[in-house]
Amino acid sequence: MRILVLGAGGVGGYFGGRLAQSGGAKEVAFVVRPRRKAQLDRHGLVIESPHAGDLRMPVTTILPEELGPGWDVILFTCKAYDLAEAIETIRPAVDARTAVLPILNGLAHIDALEAAFGPDRVLGGLAGIQATLTPDGVVRHLAPLTFITFGELDGTISDRVTALKAIFDRTPIPPTISSDIRRALWGKLVFLGTLAQATVLMRANLGEIASAPGGTAWIERLYDRNVAVAEANGQALPEQQREFLRTFFRTSPAATASMLRDLENGGRIEADHILGELLAATRRAGLPDEIAEAAYINAKAYEARRDAGRLPGANA
Template sequence: MRWLILGAGSVGGYFGGRLQEAGADVTFLVRPGRAQLLREQGLVIESPDGAARLQPKLLPTGAAAGQPFDAVLLTCKAYDLDAAIAAVAPHLGSATAILPLLNGLLHLDRLEAAFGFERVLGGVCHISATLGPAGEIRHLDLPPRLVFGERAGGGSDRVRAIAADLAPAKFKSVPSEDILQEMWEKFTMLATLAGLTCLMRGNVGEIARAGGAGIARAMLNETSAVAAAAGHGPRDKFLEATAQRLTDPASTVQASMLRDLERGGPTEGAHILGDMVARGGNLSVPTPLIEAAACHVAVYEARRGARKEA
């Protein structure tokens, strides 16, 4: 298969790099600044699973269309989705599979509107990684995992073909026959983590030590109730592990949304917290704590927008 990876940051760079390392035909669609850095020093991965320095094939954004790719891996942030759609559109064929790894669920509607239901798979990734000061990808201690499948459920030839390409890479890849369940569970966890750490402006351990474990559990109850009302109630094992993760007094985990707030950048607040509140409202499920967190981030975004216009 010919793969197009939209983005070469901590997520796209890691999964795309490991795929290239395993022998797949991979091309990265990247902005000019990132492209220049990758030409100069290569795609660098630092990881407990082994370091790598690769010379990636690069396709600059805005480049003329050539032969369509077989699969596109979308790894952008939600607030960059419109630009990502425009960037990948010239490189798609009628049979190209689009595998998005964005957080939440709202992006599925936008991708379907742009490209049609049949082209868009469901997917989630689990990885703890960041970009270092020299642009290197630093994979931390969480084992990387990528789950994907047909949104209508069941298997398909293209899912099996993708699974065969991903299997040799240095991450766990899991074809799922119920990918929406996987996506809802991650959405539940992420909305709770983002709501908790952004509202309290601290990491999980700091909040737990300050007496906030009950708030964490109450937020998880809210998001889980929304998922259940939508027909994708989290499984018991997932809920138990998530509750433990969100109330661990020794944990230093915080949502990337909090890091975005602290650096003064754009956030996925509307895409994650706002969408969870909206879905709860549509399903008559009250979410007062998540609503408070969504309002908190929305006020930040409004102030940020006002500063940019000033």
């Protein structure tokens, strides 16, 4: 199996690096921009992980203009706001044998990818990892909980997902094939959406919110509302998953959404792809949307302020 990884940042670099290290694939290559290609060609792919072991190895890198067909799987690891550009980047690499596996946040990317490449070319996927790319090009793995889940969007267990799982089985990244990947994607939206709504609105982690009068009950109500939103949209979460997430929100005081971390660093955020999608789903469900709307407006106002160069320190 030939695997092409779009990007070599925190997510693409870690997942692609572990795939390359495993030797389970016929080839693993990274499509990257010139600056990142120069780093990788000079120093190799470097991963620092106290959880799964460090890695330094040479890797195959390809510039977008050099792409051609012949890939079995394309691992799509961009941010959701880069989706349109990423689709055009990989278009020359997609042929009749290719499966595109996105591990993006949100739901709308599935429709966009199916429209671009056809339903038969697109898998559903989600991943969990805390990793970042340092300025000197090191992929730093920050927390032990790391996984990938993927599956056919029609629920079948195909040869291609089985073959891909066998390759991931040789890495430190636990893989799961899902026969209901759409529901799994909704579960991730409920989790990320609740975490983003809470921590972005309050500019605080879960513990700091819980320490405020009524904070714990407010988080619980927010989570319950989003569980109800998923159910009303035909994607009721399994009881075991509901209770697992409820426990997370009760027992993870240091947790924040990556959106809050990006916002506090003055970076781009996935406002439309997480908060916007959850707001639209809340309205489709006919459920009260005041908090979902406030969180989305908050994030979009930040984007407007960032685009205008009016963030604190922007003119320093």
